[in-house]
Amino acid sequence: MAPNSSGDGPTTRRSRGPGVLIRNFLGGVSISLPLILTVVILLWLGQGVYSYIVRPISVSVQWAYAGSLNESVGFDPGKFRLLDASEYEGVGKNNGIEREDLPKLYKLREDPSREYVVINGEAVPFEDYHFVVKNTTPAEMPRSSRGIYMFIATEQHFRGQVTLSIVASLIVIILLFFLGTLFTKGMGGWAVRKFESAFVGRVPLVSNVYSSVKQVTDFLFTERTIEYNRIVAIEYPRKGIWSLGFVTGESLLEMTASAGVPLVSILVPTSPMPVTGYTINVPKNEIIDLNMTIDQAFQFCISCGVLVPDNQKVTPESLQQALTQRLTGDASQPVVTRPSEGPDVAEDATGEPV
Numbered sequence: 001m002a003p004n005s006s007g008d009g010p011t012t013r014r015s016r017g018p019g020v021l022i023r024n025f026l027g028g029v030s031i032s033l034p035l036i037l038t039v040v041i042l043l044w045l046g047q048g049v050y051s052y053i054v055r056p057i058s059v060s061v062q063w064a065y066a067g068s069l070n071e072s073v074g075f076d077p078g079k080f081r082l083l084d085a086s087e088y089e090g091v092g093k094n095n096g097i098e099r100e101d102l103p104k105l106y107k108l109r110e111d112p113s114r115e116y117v118v119i120n121g122e123a124v125p126f127e128d129y130h131f132v133v134k135n136t137t138p139a140e141m142p143r144s145s146r147g148i149y150m151f152i153a154t155e156q157h158f159r160g161q162v163t164l165s166i167v168a169s170l171i172v173i174i175l176l177f178f179l180g181t182l183f184t185k186g187m188g189g190w191a192v193r194k195f196e197s198a199f200v201g202r203v204p205l206v207s208n209v210y211s212s213v214k215q216v217t218d219f220l221f222t223e224r225t226i227e228y229n230r231i232v233a234i235e236y237p238r239k240g241i242w243s244l245g246f247v248t249g250e251s252l253l254e255m256t257a258s259a260g261v262p263l264v265s266i267l268v269p270t271s272p273m274p275v276t277g278y279t280i281n282v283p284k285n286e287i288i289d290l291n292m293t294i295d296q297a298f299q300f301c302i303s304c305g306v307l308v309p310d311n312q313k314v315t316p317e318s319l320q321q322a323l324t325q326r327l328t329g330d331a332s333q334p335v336v337t338r339p340s341e342g343p344d345v346a347e348d349a350t351g352e353p354v
Contacts, residue, residue, distance in 0.1 A: 063150060069149045072145035081107055104117070120144045120145070132152065235286070236268055245280075247264050255281055259281075264281070266282055269301045
C-alpha cells in the first residue's frame with residue numbers, strides 16, 4: 001500500500017494550515033496594534049488640543065493683529081465715487097487680472113489715489129483685497145474687512161498658519177504657567193477649591209464628570225504627597241488571597257504595642273485608580289517584598305493586572321528558578337533579616353524577633 005494512503009498526513013497538514021495563518025495574523029495584530037493605538041490616541045489628543053485650545057488662541061491673535069493692520073473705512077456713497085470704464089483698464093493691468101474679473105471699484109472723492117472694494121459695508125483698499133483673492137479660493141474668501149486683514153496678518157506677518165500656531169502654543173504655555181502660579185497656592189488655591197465646592201460640585205452631571213477627570217489629572221500632574229517605600233505582597237482581605245500594596249511607613253504606636261510585633265502601614269490600591277484604596281497595618285513578618293518599581297506597580301493596578309513586569313511573568317522556567325532560590329535560601333539561612341525603615345531586626349522562621 002502506498003504511504004499515507006489513508007490521507008491522514010495531508011489532511012493533518014491541511015487542517016493545520018488555517019490555524020497557522022490565524023495565529024500569524026493575530027501575532028501581527030498583537031505586535032502592531034499597540035503602536036497603532038498609541039499613534040491614534042496621540043493624534044486624537046493633538047487634534048483636540050489644536051481644535052479647542054491652540055486654534056481659538058490663534059484666531060484671537062489674528063483678530064487682534066488684524067485690528068492694527070485694518071485700513072478699511074466705512075462706506076458712505078456720498079464720499080465715494082464709482083470708477084468708470086477707462087479707470088478700470090488701468091487697475092486691471094497694474095494688478096495682473098482680467099477686466100471682467102474686477103469687482104466694482106470706488107475711490108474717495110477727497111483722496112483719489114487708492115481704489116477700494118466694498119465688502120459688507122466696509123471699503124477695503126484694492127491691493128489688500130487683491131492679495132487675499134490671489135491666495136484663496138472663492139469658498140475661502142473672507143466676507144468681512146476684519147477677515148481680509150486676519151488673512152493678511154497670517155500670510156504676510158506670521159508667514160503662514162504654522163508660525164501662528166507656534167505663537168499660539170507659546171501663549172498657552174505662558175498662560176498655564178501664570179495660572180499655576182496664581183491658583184495653586186494661597187488665596188488662589190482657596191478660590192479654586194471654593195469654586196469647585198460652591199458651583200461645580202452642585203451641578204449633578206457636571207460634578208460627576210468633573211470629579212472623575214480631576215482624579216485623573218491630579219494623578220498625572222500633581223506631585224504625590226505619599227512616599228511609597230516598597231512594593232509588597234500581603235494576604236488580604238483574607239488568607240489565600242494575595243494583594244499588592246505600597247508600604248508607606250511605620251504603624252501607630254498604640255497599635256504596634258497591642259500587636260506585640262512591629263507593624264507597617266500599607267496602602268492597598270484599588271483598580272483602575274491606584275491613588276485610592278485602603279490603609280491597613282500588617283506585621284512585618286507577614287509581608288513579601290516584590291522586585292518591582294513604583295511605576296510597574298501602578299501599571300499593574302491601572303491595567304487590572306494585564307500589564308505584568310517582565311521579571312514577574314510566570315513561566316515554568318522562572319517559577320522553577322524562584323522556587324529553587326526560595327528553598328535554597330530557607331535551608332542555608334534559617335534566620336533572615338527583613339528590610340525596614342528602622343534598625344534591622346533579625347527574625348526566625350516564624351517571623352518572631354530573636
